[in-house]
Amino acid sequence: MVALLIVLGLFASKVKSLKILDRVVHYQTFMKNAQGISPETIVNISGIDVGRVTDIKVSDNNKINIHFFVYKNFQDLVRTDSTGEVSKLSLVGDNIIIIKPGSPNLPMLPDDAIIPIKEPLVTDYLTIAEITPALKKFATLVDNLSQVIDAIDPKVLKDSSQNLQTVLTDLRSLSDHVADGKGSLGRFFYDKKQEQSIANSLLLLEKTLAGLSQRVNETQPMLANVNKLVVESKRTLTDATKLSSESRQLIVDLRRSIDKVDQQLNLLPGLISNTQSVLESSEQTLKGAQSVHVFIDNKIWPFTSSTEPANKRLLIEDAGLDD
Amino acid sequence: MTKLVIIIVILALPACAGSPNVRPDSYSKGENLLQSGLIAYRQDDFPAALQKFNSALLFYQSLDDNRGTQLSRINLVETSLALSDSVAAEQQLRILKQQAVAGFLDETFKNRIILLEVKLLFQQQRYQEALAAIEPLLLQLDTQELTDNKRLNLLATAARLETLISAGTKPKWLDQFRDALAQEQEPRQPKFQIILKRIDALIASQKQQNHEALKLLHEALDYYKLQADRRAIASCLEEIAVIELAQNNKYQALEYFKRSLAIRTWLKDQYNINKIQQKIMLINQLS
Numbered sequence: 001m002v003a004l005l006i007v008l009g010l011f012a013s014k015v016k017s018l019k020i021l022d023r024v025v026h027y028q029t030f031m032k033n034a035q036g037i038s039p040e041t042i043v044n045i046s047g048i049d050v051g052r053v054t055d056i057k058v059s060d061n062n063k064i065n066i067h068f069f070v071y072k073n074f075q076d077l078v079r080t081d082s083t084g085e086v087s088k089l090s091l092v093g094d095n096i097i098i099i100k101p102g103s104p105n106l107p108m109l110p111d112d113a114i115i116p117i118k119e120p121l122v123t124d125y126l127t128i129a130e131i132t133p134a135l136k137k138f139a140t141l142v143d144n145l146s147q148v149i150d151a152i153d154p155k156v157l158k159d160s161s162q163n164l165q166t167v168l169t170d171l172r173s174l175s176d177h178v179a180d181g182k183g184s185l186g187r188f189f190y191d192k193k194q195e196q197s198i199a200n201s202l203l204l205l206e207k208t209l210a211g212l213s214q215r216v217n218e219t220q221p222m223l224a225n226v227n228k229l230v231v232e233s234k235r236t237l238t239d240a241t242k243l244s245s246e247s248r249q250l251i252v253d254l255r256r257s258i259d260k261v262d263q264q265l266n267l268l269p270g271l272i273s274n275t276q277s278v279l280e281s282s283e284q285t286l287k288g289a290q291s292v293h294v295f296i297d298n299k300i301w302p303f304t305s306s307t308e309p310a311n312k313r314l315l316i317e318d319a320g321l322d323d
Numbered sequence: 324m325t326k327l328v329i330i331i332v333i334l335a336l337p338a339c340a341g342s343p344n345v346r347p348d349s350y351s352k353g354e355n356l357l358q359s360g361l362i363a364y365r366q367d368d369f370p371a372a373l374q375k376f377n378s379a380l381l382f383y384q385s386l387d388d389n390r391g392t393q394l395s396r397i398n399l400v401e402t403s404l405a406l407s408d409s410v411a412a413e414q415q416l417r418i419l420k421q422q423a424v425a426g427f428l429d430e431t432f433k434n435r436i437i438l439l440e441v442k443l444l445f446q447q448q449r450y451q452e453a454l455a456a457i458e459p460l461l462l463q464l465d466t467q468e469l470t471d472n473k474r475l476n477l478l479a480t481a482a483r484l485e486t487l488i489s490a491g492t493k494p495k496w497l498d499q500f501r502d503a504l505a506q507e508q509e510p511r512q513p514k515f516q517i518i519l520k521r522i523d524a525l526i527a528s529q530k531q532q533n534h535e536a537l538k539l540l541h542e543a544l545d546y547y548k549l550q551a552d553r554r555a556i557a558s559c560l561e562e563i564a565v566i567e568l569a570q571n572n573k574y575q576a577l578e579y580f581k582r583s584l585a586i587r588t589w590l591k592d593q594y595n596i597n598k599i600q601q602k603i604m605l606i607n608q609l610s
Contacts, residue, residue: 099521314354314398315398315435316364320518321441321445323481
């Protein structure tokens with residue numbers, strides 16, 4: 001009898017601690033990605049668990065409509081400027097919806113109001129949405145650079161430089177002749193050997209210039225491409241900076257989440273020990289109750305080793321001649 | 324005083340409860356398997372249903388649970404019939420009949436075994452034998468207190484078999500079925516009205532009144548579509564195709580057969596798939 005009263009007392013205290021009978025205010029929010037959120041996800045304001053998610057639906061515009069409640073005692077904290085965010089606990093377990101308390105001078109949010117919630121940046125999405133484009137751009141950059149390098153023919157460059165060298169040698173020999181005062185400028189022009197030499201030099205010069213011009217023409221689109229690549233590289237660097245700052249934020253959130261889990265884990269042994277004592281008390285009570293049953297009637301319900309008899313339909317219903 | 328009242332209430336409460344059946348937890352696993360099978364069956368996923376019922380059968384056999392194995396076998400027969408697998412249905416039914424002869428069959432399943440036998444014979448187009456098999460149940464109609472649904476089911480089955488045998492010339496059970504439907508209490512069950520339409524369509528087609536038969540069959544088809552009853556839709560489509568073919572409307576017949584083939588394929592009913600494919604081939608050869 002005493003054991004039964006203890007169990008009832010424990011049950012009543014459990015009901016009180018679980019706040020089953022407390023009054024609540026319902027709110028809702030819409031999200032694109034509700035990863036890690038489930039009915040029973042905790043709603044937290046200023047570090048206090050103030051409510052839970054009650055229902056998750058899909059709205060007409062294919063967004064996830066999350067309904068949650070906040071205990072009436074904490075409704076004061078939820079004002080028209082309150083916003084929320086989803087903590088990154090999904091990396092280590094469940095998520096928590098964190099609502100930022102609103103300004104006390106603003107009106108309180110009514111029942112069933114919508115609270116905007118910032119969605120979590122999940123690592124999967126980071127990979128897909130952020131890292132992949134950056135890597136793609138980098139790959140394009142390398143690809144384009146390799147095209148530029150491929151387009152330059154080393155043989156052509158060598159020929160051009162050799163031609164240039166011949167021209168310079170000829171010009172030097174010509175200038176040497178002039179410097180040595182061998183004949184006048186007129187004689188120099190009428191000298192067949194010199195004339196031939198100049199003609200050859202000019203031809204070689206023309207050929208070299210044409211080659212150079214062609215190289216310059218070929219290099220122009222490459223230069224334009226390089227310019228484009230520089231712009232893209234700059235953009236990639238911007239993305240990378242953004243990514244790095246978001247990753248940093250993510251790590252900060254993760255650290256906070258781990259601290260939170262750590263706190264919860266510290267509470268776990270106490271909770272387990274309490275549960276164990278409740279279970280022991282319950283077992284004793286049930287054993288006591290069983291003996292009472294035996295005394296009154298032999299119709300014992302063996303609580304520990306059996307289930308309620310099935311009264312379910314287990315046979316296919318006869319539907320007459322099948323088609 | 325209060326303590327005394329509490330003690331009396333605590334002691335009296337269990338006495339109010341009925342005597343519970345004491346059954347170990349493991350039995351619920353068999354029931355879960357049967358229920359999963361039933362869900363699959365209702366969703367027309369017959370291969371999955373077969374798998375679940377087979378698992379349930381093995382499970383109950385492992386506990387030597389006679390009623391459980393018989394429940395599993397009956398469900399297996401129904402599912403095999405839904406897949407038009409007469410061989411598998413016959414195999415399980417034979418075991419159930421042997422148990423009935425040996426006196427091991429649960430009393431509540433006896434009539435069900437007869438109905439399963441009738442269904443199997445109907446599927447094998449052994450209509451005379453099917454009618455003979457159901458007659459003992461029909462003769463008990465007046466003496467037994469059956470629900471309206473069971474009574475109408477029996478009469479509908481007998482009327483359909485009788486029409487298939489005698490083309491509506493000796494409508495003993497058909498007349499009784501019509502009378503029972505006329506006397507049916509509100510709310511009336513449209514399912515049986517539709518079965519009557521299909522029987523009337525059969526009679527009309529036997530009398531070469533194809534227009535009337537098609538009209539009745541299309542009404543039935545519309546009803547089955549509303550009910551999303553795949554097997555009945557497929558049957559109606561096949562019956563319509565046969566009448567269209569009788570009127571030499573080959574393209575229409577071909578179309579209805581193809582529509583039915585899609586359903587039978589979805590149901591994985593290999594027997595009917597083969598049957599329809601043969602008919603389609605035959606029509607293609609004719610045209």
